Amino acid sequence: MTTETEAISDDALADVAYLSRSRNRITILEALRSGPHPSGRLEERTQASRSTLERILTELEERGWAERSPDGYVTTPVGERVIGEFRPVVTAMGSIRTLGEAVAWLPDEELSIGLHHFDDATVRRTTPNSPMAEATYLLELMREASVFRTLTYIAPPLSLLQSMRDSVVEGRMTATNVLTDDLVGYLRERPEQTPYWREYVEAGARIYCYRGHIPCNVFVVDETVLIANNDPDSGHPCEFIETTDETVRSWGRELIETYRRNSERLTPETFTEESRMSAEHTS
Known part of the structure; x- marks a missing residue:
């Protein structure tokens, strides 16, 4: 042998x-x-x-x-x-050198493309001197966006959520969000956020609940793909791999669409007090 x-x-x-x-x-x-x-x-x-x-x-x-x-x-x-x-x-090999430890943020089981497509990628990390720099960058990127797609199990910061809501309400952006059921449950328990989510959906954002495991956090903002740090213990939800590679973008869109097809579309009523109380009673 x-x-x-x-x-x-x-x-x-x-x-x-x-x-x-x-x-x-x-x-x-x-x-x-x-x-x-x-x-x-x-x-x-x-x-x-x-x-x-x-x-x-x-x-x-x-x-x-x-x-x-x-x-x-x-x-x-x-x-x-x-x-x-x-x-x-x-x-x-060049991509691995560029990504370093961030290569672990890529989902092995879902990554149907080669690492060579990440040779232009940038790893955006928080630093002690600029702890909010990446969150600010993400906020600016969202304010300019016209198409937003995501597959995620992490909640956006309130400032980012407000920007998402404003962009859809004002007709500047279309949005498709696939969230885990755990994340949806978490959001429904946040009264400071639920009005924004309800208005977001009412304005035309399509939010879907996936009942199962999501292996990564992928955001496609126009031509830019962001793959977020998936380590729950890192304490840095705004660290991510950024690339504009066309193949990576196609992969990200297809991955989000695959999970969307197996998800339940949510209504504005999902983010009301009555819905939250009903969910608590059911559980």
């Missing part, structure tokens, strides 16, 4: 090492993937010396990753697959 480590081919590791030791090898192989390139164009693109370029092209030929054509060098089907698989791995 072999372990996963033992099952890794030494030849495969050698191929990975060959590419990873030289940015020029990656650049050349990616260039050839887009079509035939004469050596002169490759020289301009890589800024490599002619001798370096010729050596790399010879090595790529020997590995079966590139071949000569009448119009210049081009990748073979094998070479095209090699660079197609290699680039996301390298970019994913």
